[in-house]
Amino acid sequence: MNRRVTVVGGGLAGSEAAWQLARRGIDVLLLEMRPLRTTPAHSTEMLAEVVCSNSFGADGPASPAGILKNELRRLDSLILSCADESRVPAGKALAVDRDIFSRKVTERLESLPQVSIRREECVSLPEGPTIVATGPLTSPALSSLLQQQAGTEYLSFFDAVAPVVVADSIDMSVAFRRGRWGQEEDYINCPFTRERYEAFWNALVAAERALPHDFEDSPSWFEGCLPVEVMASRGIDTLRFGPLRPVGLPLPGTGEEAWAVVQLRQDNREGTLYNLVGFQTSLRWGEQERVFRMIPGLENAEFARLGVMHRNIYVNAPAALDSRLRFREGRTDLFLAGQITGVEGYMESTAMGCVAALNAAALVDGVPFPEWPRGTAIGSLLHYLEDAEPKHFQPMNMNLGIMPKPEGKIRNKALRCEHVAAKASEAFDAFLEALTRSTGSTPRTCEAPDSK
Ligand SMILES: Cc1cc2nc3c(=O)[nH]c(=O)nc-3n(C[C@H](O)[C@H](O)[C@H](O)COP(=O)(O)OP(=O)(O)OC[C@H]3O[C@@H](n4cnc5c(N)ncnc54)[C@H](O)[C@@H]3O)c2cc1C
Structure with a gap:
């Protein structure tokens, strides 16, 4: 040849x-x-x-x-x-x-x-x-x-990528495994109290963003795949009725419902990585680490990758x-x-x-x-x-x-x-x-x- x-x-x-x-x-x-x-x-x-x-x-x-x-x-x-x-x-x-x-x-x-x-x-x-x-x-x-x-x-x-964390770095004494309504056990759930949710929400909406121009040029995609901080800025309860809804995810032990729950989905076959469901974001990288570590169970999370939103x-x-x-x-x-x-x-x-x-x-x-x-x-x-x-x-x-x-x-x-x-x-x-x-x-x- x-x-x-x-x-x-x-x-x-x-x-x-x-x-x-x-x-x-x-x-x-x-x-x-x-x-x-x-x-x-x-x-x-x-x-x-x-x-x-x-x-x-x-x-x-x-x-x-x-x-x-x-x-x-x-x-x-x-x-x-x-x-x-x-x-x-x-x-x-x-x-x-x-x-x-x-x-x-x-x-x-x-x-x-x-x-x-x-x-x-x-x-x-x-x-x-x-x-x-x-x-x-x-x-x-x-x-x-x-x-x-x-x-x-x-x-x-x-790219509308949610952050990914290393599984071993999630505090499982706070987070728990369960699928919504008891199905799909492979999710990890991080439950918020009302107080912690409100502190998180305040930090999220105030965090510094890095929205690239090409992202703003794509309004249809923008509506279909909102960054978590944009969704949050529509109201304090928007996330609680969206990706952070707690229904069907009772707390282990008490069976009570948390104020809000962040779900983490397995990201690789080995189960060493988990992504934050619904957390596609264009926050600046340092801000992502600061704000997302306010999620219960993720205080010491090791981020394998951070979220991005750009043409790719x-x-x-x-x-x-x-x-x-x-x-x-x-x-x-x-x-x-x-x-x-x-x-x-x-x-x-x-x-x-x-x-x-x-x-x-x-x-x-x-x-x-x-x-x-x-x-x-x-x-x-x-x-x-x-x-x-x-x-x-x-x-x-x-x-x-x-x-x-x-x-x-x-x-x-x-x-x-x-x-x-x-x-x-x-x-x-x-x-x-x-x-x-x-x-x-x-x-x-x-x-x-x-x-x-
Ligand atoms: C806006 C933006 C910012 C990024 N910032 C970072 C960063 O800070 N750090 C990081 O690690 N990664 C970053 N990346 C991701 C990625 O690492 C880089 O894009 C990297 O340059 C990818 O390397 P590549 O060789 O695949 O593509 P490129 O380096 O983009 O090379 C592709 C080449 O193909 C040429 N080309 C395209 N179409 C044609 C065609 N039809 N015919 C002939 N030539 C063509 C282009 O002109 C270009 O020279 C960023 C990506 C983007 C889009």
Whole structure:
């Protein structure tokens, strides 16, 4: 087979994918529509533009985001090496000078003989092995085509995500398990007294919001899926007669009805994560933690992800994709990468760029697809995409809750993270060895900076 792959979209994932392919000697045609056509969030013509925060998240070796970064470094990630080179001080996080970072990525890719970069909007799916990495703001023409490939119901256009908490961090001496009217025992319920509900309501309506413009442009969706703070601001009892209604949820022991109840629904098959039902929100992240910890039982909750509401095109991965990031039905040489696969975040998108590139490389070389171990950070993200509940699927970022639980209970979070990091590192060693055996080439590692 011709050793050539087309990559559509020169964002974080597409740039990473192009690099990973090129360093395996594969020719790449990279199509990027900017500057001819842009998105509501991008403002430059550089590849790998960082659209919002300049932070790539925690970089400590024992934090889930740090584990992911180290795996990317060990894969000689272009995005990570340019980020390390354009680092600005940000405590334990990896933050970058966004202009220097994107310029470096652009120059490195432009300098590679295997990569041709064409500035054009892709409006039909290219023939031959292709990676689509057009991100959460994929142009309308291409998103319609993807919708046809995925099936209408499997391509989402908005994120309306409720916060997700780690199950172990819920205080079950306060919360209790029960389904409304005694059905569906898998819900966890956090009961309010009147006094605590009123304090919570006051904090909620006064909390600082971060409502993006594109959200305000979508009035029909706005009515159909109200942020919890907007619903609350319609009156002190609106939530009590809506998602926080206590009926059918008597308190264990007394059988009395609470003043209001927040229900938490299981979010992953392992039962390590729970989302707050009806709590899609656009409150600022710090405000979410402050206000939602006022919910009885969640005082010490560990948030695996916080709520967001913004335009975000992504596929319902567990329903629409196979384990190689291809549509279940359709072309076997068409891979997705980046945020569109159903992950969320700069590093997570980059990781899915690596995965798609290694899969496309395996396809063109006729070798087996890489098997990412479940215990690694990248393997855990892939596991989430494959295994999450399709009915309530929402994009996920890297967090401890999606990684395998350590055997035995380790209560201390730092120790738990260290344990998971050590296991992930062992599994990643084995992965790299297997990759070398199957492809006959050794990935070059780049220097990891001191991440303390
Ligand atoms: C407004 C907004 C803010 C965000 N803020 C953060 C944040 O602070 N932190 C964080 O971790 N994550 C954030 N994200 C989520 C996500 O991490 C980023 O969007 C990330 O850039 C996704 O990487 P990607 O490579 O999948 O997509 P992108 O980086 O968006 O790259 C996609 C590329 O494809 C191009 N493209 C689109 N359609 C076509 C087409 N038809 N033909 C050719 N090219 C095309 C685009 O121009 C773009 O360059 C944010 C997302 C949005 C929408």
